[in-house]
Amino acid sequence: MGETRKIALSVNRVRYEEEVEVRLTLADFLRRQLGLTGTHLGCEHGVCGACTILLDGQSARACLMLAVQANQREVTTVEGLAPGPDRLHPLQQAFRDHHGLQCGFCTPGILMTLMEFLERNPDPTEQEVRIAISGNLCRCTGYQGIVDAALAAAGRLRAARESPR
Amino acid sequence: MTAGVVGRSVERLEDPDLLRGKGRFIDDIRLPGMLEAAFVRSPHAHAAIRAIDKAAALESPGVRAIYTFADLRPHLRSERLAVAMPSPDYLQSVDRPALAIDEVVHVGEPVAIVIAANRYLAEDAAALLEVDYEPLPAAVDCRTALAAGAARAHRNAPHNLVAEFDMGYGDVESAFARAAHVYRESLWQHRGGGHSIECRGAVALHQRQDDRLTLWSSTQTPHAALRMLVQMLGRDESRVRVIAPDVGGGFGPKLVFYPEDVVTALAAMLTGSPVKWIEDRREHFVATTQERDEYWEMEIAVDAGARILGVRGAMIHEHGAYTARGLNIPQASATAVVLPYRVPAYGINVKAALTNKVPVTPVRGAGQPQGAFVIERLLDRVARELRLDRAEVRRRNLVPGDQMPHTVPLKTRGGIAIVLDSGDYPRCQQAALERAGWDEFPARQEAARAEGRHIGIGVANYVEGTGRGPFETVSVRIGTSGKIHVASGAAAMGQSTRTMLAQIVAEQLGGNMDNVTVTTGDTAAISMGIGGFNSRQAVMAGSSAHVAAVKVRDKALAIAAHLLEVSARDLEIDGERIHITGVREKSIGLGEVARAVAGTAGFRLPGNMAPGLEATEHVVIDQMTYANGTAVAEVEVDAETGAVRICRFVLAHDCGKLIHPLIVAGQLAGGVAHGIGNALFEWMGFDDHGQPVTTNLGEYLLVTATEMPRIEIIHQVSPTQLNPLGIKGVGEAGVIPTAPALISAIEDALQPFGVHLARTPVFPADIMALIEAGRGK
Numbered sequence: 033m034g035e036t037r038k039i040a041l042s043v044n045r046v047r048y049e050e051e052v053e054v055r056l057t058l059a060d061f062l063r064r065q066l067g068l069t070g071t072h073l074g075c076e077h078g079v080c081g082a083c084t085i086l087l088d089g090q091s092a093r094a095c096l097m098l099a100v101q102a103n104q105r106e107v108t109t110v111e112g113l114a115p116g117p118d119r120l121h122p123l124q125q126a127f128r129d130h131h132g133l134q135c136g137f138c139t140p141g142i143l144m145t146l147m148e149f150l151e152r153n154p155d156p157t158e159q160e161v162r163i164a165i166s167g168n169l170c171r172c173t174g175y176q177g178i179v180d181a182a183l184a185a186a187g188r189l190r191a192a193r194e195s196p197r
Numbered sequence: 198m199t200a201g202v203v204g205r206s207v208e209r210l211e212d213p214d215l216l217r218g219k220g221r222f223i224d225d226i227r228l229p230g231m232l233e234a235a236f237v238r239s240p241h242a243h244a245a246i247r248a249i250d251k252a253a254a255l256e257s258p259g260v261r262a263i264y265t266f267a268d269l270r271p272h273l274r275s276e277r278l279a280v281a282m283p284s285p286d287y288l289q290s291v292d293r294p295a296l297a298i299d300e301v302v303h304v305g306e307p308v309a310i311v312i313a314a315n316r317y318l319a320e321d322a323a324a325l326l327e328v329d330y331e332p333l334p335a336a337v338d339c340r341t342a343l344a345a346g347a348a349r350a351h352r353n354a355p356h357n358l359v360a361e362f363d364m365g366y367g368d369v370e371s372a373f374a375r376a377a378h379v380y381r382e383s384l385w386q387h388r389g390g391g392h393s394i395e396c397r398g399a400v401a402l403h404q405r406q407d408d409r410l411t412l413w414s415s416t417q418t419p420h421a422a423l424r425m426l427v428q429m430l431g432r433d434e435s436r437v438r439v440i441a442p443d444v445g446g447g448f449g450p451k452l453v454f455y456p457e458d459v460v461t462a463l464a465a466m467l468t469g470s471p472v473k474w475i476e477d478r479r480e481h482f483v484a485t486t487q488e489r490d491e492y493w494e495m496e497i498a499v500d501a502g503a504r505i506l507g508v509r510g511a512m513i514h515e516h517g518a519y520t521a522r523g524l525n526i527p528q529a530s531a532t533a534v535v536l537p538y539r540v541p542a543y544g545i546n547v548k549a550a551l552t553n554k555v556p557v558t559p560v561r562g563a564g565q566p567q568g569a570f571v572i573e574r575l576l577d578r579v580a581r582e583l584r585l586d587r588a589e590v591r592r593r594n595l596v597p598g599d600q601m602p603h604t605v606p607l608k609t610r611g612g613i614a615i616v617l618d619s620g621d622y623p624r625c626q627q628a629a630l631e632r633a634g635w636d637e638f639p640a641r642q643e644a645a646r647a648e649g650r651h652i653g654i655g656v657a658n659y660v661e662g663t664g665r666g667p668f669e670t671v672s673v674r675i676g677t678s679g680k681i682h683v684a685s686g687a688a689a690m691g692q693s694t695r696t697m698l699a700q701i702v703a704e705q706l707g708g709n710m711d712n713v714t715v716t717t718g719d720t721a722a723i724s725m726g727i728g729g730f731n732s733r734q735a736v737m738a739g740s741s742a743h744v745a746a747v748k749v750r751d752k753a754l755a756i757a758a759h760l761l762e763v764s765a766r767d768l769e770i771d772g773e774r775i776h777i778t779g780v781r782e783k784s785i786g787l788g789e790v791a792r793a794v795a796g797t798a799g800f801r802l803p804g805n806m807a808p809g810l811e812a813t814e815h816v817v818i819d820q821m822t823y824a825n826g827t828a829v830a831e832v833e834v835d836a837e838t839g840a841v842r843i844c845r846f847v848l849a850h851d852c853g854k855l856i857h858p859l860i861v862a863g864q865l866a867g868g869v870a871h872g873i874g875n876a877l878f879e880w881m882g883f884d885d886h887g888q889p890v891t892t893n894l895g896e897y898l899l900v901t902a903t904e905m906p907r908i909e910i911i912h913q914v915s916p917t918q919l920n921p922l923g924i925k926g927v928g929e930a931g932v933i934p935t936a937p938a939l940i941s942a943i944e945d946a947l948q949p950f951g952v953h954l955a956r957t958p959v960f961p962a963d964i965m966a967l968i969e970a971g972r973g974k
Contacts, residue, residue, distance in 0.1 A: 055317065064315075069225035070218015072445070074394040075478040079894035082394055110218035124216040128208060131859045134867065135691025136215030137222065137395040137445025162902040169894065171394050171446050172691045174866030174931075175902040177859075 044112030061099035081168035110140035132181030134172035239301035242887025259318035274431035282523035305483025367542030372507030376498030395445020401465035418728030441718030447690035490515035533568025573937035653946025663926025664736025674811035679788030686726015732926025826850030839961030868931020
């Protein structure tokens with residue numbers, strides 16, 4: 033085992049204090065050390081976007097970061113999206129309704145990318161959605177179902193925000 | 198009664214886990230005590246191995262073992278992966294060794310496996326393994342590789358011609374002799390990869406106490422993998438199990454059995470610990486099979502009315518360094534040339550050439566995109582020369598709908614007659630043309646040109662052989678809990694296979710998909726299987742699922758009739774219960790019915806029924822069913838930069854009855870995206886020494902969302918008579934017509950410059966060079 037350091041961080045609103053090797057990537061830390069295997073590795077050089085997570089609310093490539101760089105940060109992964117074991121987040125449900133996934137391998141990274149995007153741009157055009165996910169590769173869908181899902185989710189999230197509680 | 202789940206876009210069974218990050222892909226599997234592997238791979242396209250020194254690597258921290266071929270040889274029943282499909286046309290046998298023996302023949306060929314506590318440590322040690330190579334001349338270009346005196350891909354091979362065959366029918370000589378016009382084209386399609394976003398991987402567990410070997414592999418063909426392990430390791434099948442977990446895309450390359458599969462399995466046996474190997478993307482570029490390099494010299498003979506009299510020519514197919522599948526790709530390419538059209542005479546000579554590159558096996562489309570590109574380019578040439586509308590030339594030559602079934606005088610690789618069984622190709626083309634506004638386009642084009650904009654439109658047809666037989670296995674069982682359990686030899690890698698099977702079974706057994714569990718990709722769940730490729734699973738596994746479900750339904754109704762003392766004809770299944778039609782109060786649960794035939798010790802089975810409520814079917818269908826379609830693409834080309842923008846893409850297609858319209862559309866859109874990549878972006882480059890020069894996703898470009906137009910899909914439904922569901926495959930369809938339609942559109946846009954395109958892919962720089970050449974004229 034090489035040099036290690038202690039880090040403290042929050043992942044999906046749970047606090048962790050962990051001893052990590054300094055060369056361990058954040059993606060491998062999440063997958064191996066925390067067992068959160070929803071974050072996928074498709075290229076390990078920052079192009080495919082499958083490993084995209086949110087770091088303090090901003091999307092980031094977990095394959096291009098070291099775990100030690102996430103010290104004192106808040107990480108959100110795909111496992112943190114659904115509000116409960118029987119309920120999906122509206123974005124996840126829209127992916128299901130619009131066939132936004134086939135094999136599902138790229139899906140976690142695309143969901144995380146869209147979480148950030150729809151937060152910033154709640155009423156996007158189709159072209160804006162396409163640009164937003166242009167850093168994520170999907171080999172199955174031709175992106176059509178993903179774009180449809182994102183637009184539908186935007187509508188549902190707006191409606192949820194606007195409807196009085 | 199139909200329960201009404203087939204034909205509807207129901208929610209997929211696969212989605213909830215995948216959306217929550219709860220999928221179980223190969224790299225998600227962790228076993229207690231598991232070690233991790235890295236492969237040492239050849240840095241040379243061709244070299245002899247003089248010596249391997251493990252000393253330094255073995256000293257590296259955390260290393261458990263390093264195995265080379267010499268270490269594995271005593272444990273291998275067969276040293277090579279004998280996977281070549283039968284053909285009389287081979288001139289040489291070039292099977293892959295488990296690990297390189299004394300020669301490496303492509304960059305990326307595995308030479309040794311390093312097993313360590315984790316992958317980081319395994320990679321550290323892999324870098325320290327000293328392999329003494331003697332570089333040898335490499336065969337890089339498959340055309341020059343066939344010349345006398347060319348560098349040989351294997352140093353002990355007599356030459357690089359691995360196979361040669363002639364295909365054809367009719368009197369080609371006289372067709373060309375009496376033709377009003379003969380045109381010749383030299384065409385080329387370049388090599389690309391499958392590039393599933395999940396790379397390959399294998400996890401092996403050997404349980405010594407009962408000598409059981411389990412291999413999890415990201416494979417499209419788990420049962421074939423089991424047979425290979427049985428054969429190579431000399432084990433009996435009851436002690437080997439192969440499981441394909443969730444597979445993150447296949448696209449062809451994962452249908453092949455790989456050296457890494459057997460070596461990882463053997464490493465687990467030799468170390469006594471579970472071993473995991475996960476391929477990284479660079480390895481995927483150099484060690485996972487690729488496809489599509491084919492060079493064609495083709496001629497078409499037509500009469501004065503542009504009707505095809507004959508097609509002839511020669512093709513050189515790049516085979517790569519080894520035979521990892523067979524001659525199926527060049528066979529499919531040569532066949533696809535003539536399928537959609539009436540071609541009275543056809544003759545082609547095909548040579549497959551060995552090169553020092555990654556072996557070639559199917560990538561989505563499997564040779565068919567190349568064949569389609571050839572005939573569509575030839576027809577565009579005919580239209581241009583005869584000043585006819587491109588769609589009109591096709592209309593005159595498409596196989597007419599009233600001639601179905603139409604026998605093509607060719608055979609499949611298995612010697613089975615090719616009979617176009619269903620469809621109306623001219624009507625399909627017409628639907629696509631109308632949607633795309635083909636007839637109005639010339640006016641729009643003229644107006645755009647007046648503004649200095651270059652827009653173009655292109656059309657291409659395809660016919661795809663789908664549903665490759667002979668069978669796929671499905672078992673359907675109703676358990677005593679009332680749950681319906683389905684298991685299949687089909688393998689899923691994103692095509693919604695589980696949903697498809699659940700729909701077909703639920704249709705017969707109560708209509709509640711939530712009551713159906715589906716197991717795919719596990720050799721312990723079902724004894725036989727062929728797997729996922731060749732747009733075959735809905736056709737083959739779907740047919741078996743249907744027949745098995747009907748049998749189980751008939752038996753369930755017979756048992757219920759006995760128990761309820763009514764006629765089976767008066768019963769129906771609704772959800773988890775069987776009730777008398779119109780009398781819901783008088784009913785019995787599926788679980789009770791299953792319990793009735795589960796047997797009670799010492800008692801007769803009710804009504805002397807056979808035990809159990811299950812059926813296993815392997816519906817045999819040798820004949821392939823041929824799906825068809827038409828793509829129309831509209832592009833705008835920037836004549837200053839060579840950039841191509843796809844403005845519109847229409848695909849009219851006919852895959853018979855639709856089991857799930859949304860999934861069909863998804864398969865088509867994904868196929869089109871792959872075809873766009875083949876036409877405009879994907880370039881697997883090699884230098885003159887056989888070194889790959891595109892080994893990451895920054896250098897090798899996959900299509901992203903911003904390059905994709907919205908795909909407009911038109912469903913035409915001509916059910917086939919070849920299977921009980923009337924369905925044809927659709928998984929590869931979209932890729933086949935896309936490149937020829939786009940290339941045609943680009944050429945059309947650049948008519949003012951006289952640009953002629955004869956290859957894929959084309960990049961902006963290529964287009965600019967052609968525009969400049971046109972301006973110079």
